[in-house]
Amino acid sequence: MPLSWLLLILFALAVLGYVMGRSRALASAGGDSRGLHSLPSYYGYNVALTVLTPALGLLALWLIAQPVFVDGRVSTLLPDTAITEGSSRSLVMSDVRRVAEGFDLLVQEGRATGAEIRDMRAETTNVRDRLAEVGIALGSNVNPSVLSAAQRYRDLSTTASRAMWVVVLLVAIGGFAVSYMLTDKDFRARNTVERGILLVLICAASIAILTTLGIVLSMLFETRNFFAAYPWQEFFFGTNWAPDFRGNSDLAILPLLWGTLYISFIALLFAVPIGLFAAIYLSEYASQRVRSVAKPTIEVLAGIPTIVYGLFALITIGPMLRDYFAQPLGLGDSSSSVMTAGLVMGIMLIPFVSSLSDDIINAVPQAMRDGSYGLGATKSETIRQVIIPAALPGIVGAVLLAASRAIGETMIVVLGAGAAAAQFQRGLGEIVNPFEAMTTVTVKIVSQLTGDTDFASPETQVAFALGLTLFVITLGLNVLALWIVRRYREQYE
Structure with a gap:
């Protein structure tokens, strides 16, 4: 029953x-x-x-x-x-x-x-x-x-x-x-x-x-x-990712880790300034009428499925970057690239940074603003020297949330950056080229666990090693964020 x-x-x-x-x-x-x-x-x-x-x-x-x-x-x-x-x-x-x-x-x-x-x-x-x-x-x-x-x-x-x-x-x-x-x-x-x-x-x-x-x-x-079946030295310090379920696989994490951090860095480089500036404008400069329209419109971005972002990267952003930047500059001929995935992921992360930063900035006591104005500071000086430092712990939390979201994203990377791991043997110029195709740890976790795979083989169990490594990295980011928050918060307690 x-x-x-x-x-x-x-x-x-x-x-x-x-x-x-x-x-x-x-x-x-x-x-x-x-x-x-x-x-x-x-x-x-x-x-x-x-x-x-x-x-x-x-x-x-x-x-x-x-x-x-x-x-x-x-x-x-x-x-x-x-x-x-x-x-x-x-x-x-x-x-x-x-x-x-x-x-x-x-x-x-x-x-x-x-x-x-x-x-x-x-x-x-x-x-x-x-x-x-x-x-x-x-x-x-x-x-x-x-x-x-x-x-x-x-x-x-x-x-x-x-x-x-x-x-x-x-x-x-x-x-x-x-x-x-x-x-x-x-x-x-x-x-x-x-x-x-x-x-x-x-x-x-x-x-x-x-x-x-x-x-x-x-x-x-x-x-x-x-690690009982595959040497940990090769996993952490190897430079080639080439799984083969018939044996003789190269399962090094460095090419995947580089792609993950590179794409996440570009996404944050795009999302954090735009999201933070949008939050400052909405909380300090915009009228109530503008704010009531602009903030929900920005937050709509957070509700769009990632597959839609991936298709946007594949159909629009990728070909545009290839035709107007990569090919004229001689940096590549593929529409799948780190820059494509990073920019589209950055668009997706804007509401994470913007909405959380806006709420944190609005939570700063009005007395701090009034005191700054009373001492003769302008609005821009008050924002720069009083409001942003006071709200910094919350802003760091918003950026950390965006970073965690970027590190864990899969669909945008698959459609925007491809599924090929970084090729370290090609030289430094290839792996730092933002118009080269790369992939991330999360994409390979999915690919290694997809299909009729043998869970006793290193080629499948490597997915868990990749996941644990990603977990440790995220934990390290949290510890770093807590250290930054405590250091700057002491100045305002």
């Missing part, structure tokens, strides 16, 4: 618990709410929270643990003969999951029964054709070992899902019964509900921390596996 039904049942139990808990509390006080320790609604909320909180928490943990458990159990059932040359256990398990998914679709659409699925044999049934009926395309018929593992995978998943329903509903009903029995006019429902809400808030705050920790740990583990 769908998971939405289980959620619907839980919320129905919570609503029923609210009504019954409130009624029981009033009944225990003889119908007079003044005899209750807390407001009547708190008694209902106590029952509802006791139904939902443990059940939903258990449901979330179960949904996370079930795939890991089923994958581990089924993976041990795969014989070594099922792993052919050029394949791996992880790739075979992906086939198992696809076949099991196809079996579920066959049952859901009424094309097969559960008994028919369990009785399928690769020797007598063309499983590939049956799965094609529900849109699961396979290159060849299903290996008997994969078919057996898929049947086991589906059985385990079905059993685990049924157990999840039973256990979660028992926990919800148990919470309902316990909280309902405790409901009495002297029960401190408000204190219990407030502690429960506090627990929910703590759990919500912990999700972000645990998610960050999970991301870092997953990258660390895969990066460790990568």
Whole structure:
């Protein structure tokens, strides 16, 4: 049965618990709410929270643990003969999951029964054709070992899902019964509900921390596996990027890192002055009427999808830069270049710098402006010597946000700068030429993880090493920004 039904049942139990808990509390006080320790609604909320909180928490943990458990159990059932040359256990398990998914679709659409699925044999049934009926395309018929593992995978998943329903509903009903029995006019429902809400808030705050920790740990583990198969000296200090899934790959990060920093630098060089000047004009010079029109118009840029920016770079900016600058100056003949991606990315970043800087500048106390004017300073002197220094921490934060956005951009780079890594062996003139095609770390992370790849190969695991390196660089930018903010903030405290 769908998971939405289980959620619907839980919320129905919570609503029923609210009504019954409130009624029981009033009944225990003889119908007079003044005899209750807390407001009547708190008694209902106590029952509802006791139904939902443990059940939903258990449901979330179960949904996370079930795939890991089923994958581990089924993976041990795969014989070594099922792993052919050029394949791996992880790739075979992906086939198992696809076949099991196809079996579920066959049952859901009424094309097969559960008994028919369990009785399928690769020797007598063309499983590939049956799965094609529900849109699961396979290159060849299903290996008997994969078919057996898929049947086991589906059985385990079905059993685990049924157990999840039973256990979660028992926990919800148990919470309902316990909280309902405790409901009495002297029960401190408000204190219990407030502690429960506090627990929910703590759990919500912990999700972000645990998610960050999970991301870092997953990258660390895969990066460790990568460096076990590929020397870290070549990765960090090599000068050639040439992955080859047949082996003998060159997986150096320097060409990708150079492209990332070069494109981001051009984007910030374009976006920061324009965005900052726009923010100064809107906050200090523009009339309220002009501001009400100009600021939303600038912020529209932040809502344009990056694929649209990429097409703009590919169709308009790239050919224009090639025809009017690169070819006349003898710097290149391609419309895909660092300058193309950098300029278009800079346009995209303008609202990030402008809107945040405008809000920070407006937050500077008016008393600082009045004091400057009282000492005889002009408007421009006040902006330059009082407002901008006072707002500098926020402006640095806006620039940092724009830099992080530029470093992580992918689509504009693919369409505007191409997918070729910088070629260090061509010399300094080639790698500093802004009209040469280059790519970034994020683009290569996508390309290395796209398609039917073997997650046990260095050519795939290098994506995690690239991601971890990018994470460390971003962390370094944050630390640098904090140092700058603290140093300049001391002058105005």
